[in-house]
Amino acid sequence: MNRFSSYSSARPLLMALLLGALATGCGGGGGRDPILGTGGAGAILLAPPGAILPGAACPVAAATVPAVTATDPSNGNQFATTSTSGVAGGGKLITATFSLPMNPATINATSFSLAPQGGAPLLPASVSYNAATRVATLTTAAALIANTSYTAVIQSSVTSAAGTPVGCPYAWSFKTAALAAAGSAPVNLGLAAPFGIAATAGVTNTPTAPNTTIHGNVVLDPVSGATCNLVPIDAAGGFGLCAGSPPTINGQVISPLFPADGGATSRAIKADLQAAYLSITPPAGPPAAGSRGGATAIPAGTTLGAPTGSARVQGDNYFVPGVYQSQTSILITGDLTLDALGDPNAVFIFQSSSTVGSAAGAAAPGPHTRILLAGGAKASNIFWQAGSSATLGTNSDWQGNILAAASITMETGASSCGRLFAGAFTAGAFVFDSNVVSVPGHASAPPSCQ
Known part of the structure; x- marks a missing residue:
């Protein structure tokens, strides 16, 4: 798993993440985006992947504030496999690693979501948290679509074990590989x-x-x-x-x-x-x-x-x-x-x-x-x-x-x-x-x- 790219390194993927919806930072009220949740006054477009969404007051980074430090697939990965061997239904594992121990009860299908570009969130087979590794895992119910961009989001409702929220939604993206066009001819032994x-x-x-x-x-x-x-x-x-x-x-x-x-x-x-x-x-x-x-x-x-x-x-x-x-x-x-x-x-x-x-x-x-x-x-x-x-x-x-x-x-x-x-x-x-x-x-x- 790789650490997230900086804002500047994520700019080439900005257009892939403009979902055509409005979203605020951590404020409340307003309409509801299917991925990012409730919007509010002064709503803005989704930020580039790997960047905290600007908007209402996000907490200043501190040792007590949990943060997503790494993901798999990594941010901007253009070659993610569509499925994972051994996972029921050919599902795909999407993981996020946190900087602090987290409250497992806050990590669920509502607070950890995945959606294809421009589409509604997928209904996952499961969302879980491993306290030993600080890794949250979303398992999709089926293999992902080839040659398709996906956006994953950790919502601001996720909190550390001490009760401190992540502050604002955290988004990243990846793209599944295209199907091989013709492939290689079989080998006759x-x-x-x-x-x-x-x-x-x-x-x-x-x-x-x-x-x-x-x-x-x-x-x-x-x-x-x-x-x-x-x-x-x-x-x-x-x-x-x-x-x-x-x-x-x-x-x-x-x-x-x-x-x-x-x-x-x-x-x-x-x-x-x-x-x-x-x-x-x-x-x-x-x-x-x-x-x-x-x-x-x-x-x-x-x-x-x-x-x-x-x-x-x-x-x-x-x-x-x-x-x-x-x-x-x-x-x-x-x-x-x-x-x-x-x-x-x-x-x-x-x-x-x-x-x-x-x-x-x-x-x-x-x-x-x-x-x-x-x-x-x-x-x-x-x-x-x-x-x-x-x-x-x-x-x-x-x-x-x-x-x-x-x-x-x-x-x-x-x-x-x-x-x-x-x-x-x-x-x-x-x-x-x-x-x-x-x-x-x-x-x-x-x-x-x-």
């Missing part, structure tokens, strides 16, 4: 679709408890790469002895040794994997020319994601469906939100000229890298193309399919809802260390992994 893991230079599994688990099939090819901890796998669809540390698998291991068709199946799967890799690779590569052009550039020298609770910023920690390209690498640190904007078939493609990865973090509930899905986004429709290798840092929560030209490493405790294909274009090993990898929608995968 062919015979590789049921597979959670692919490698062309063998698999290494570190014997850290709990043992690595794979929900889906594995393909290893060629025969020189059909090894687990440098030990040849079996010819019955498993990892074999694996030097005493085979991963747990809810599926089969396909290789030149299984099934008994001379490697025809594993070669066909590898061919489809390479075709899928090139289908999401930019025309200039690397490592070879692909067919997925028209990407939006991700600035070089930056990482993606932000600490939990940060305001969403398009192109940094918030993305809508589309194709995005980094001429260097892609490293995710903190939270990254992918918002399908209500389209469950929306496709996200991230192209890296070098590596793809996530920063190391603490075990939950400690801070760690997370990819968060909103607006109906599905891991099955998210693709990460690595021009070289990929590394998922300690305890990362990954979403989406990684197709890496070379190797993939999962550090201790990292998990992925999404296929991880190493060696999509060259020799590529796969390294495990107490991980979980799930094919989205697999019968044994977590129910949320789709």
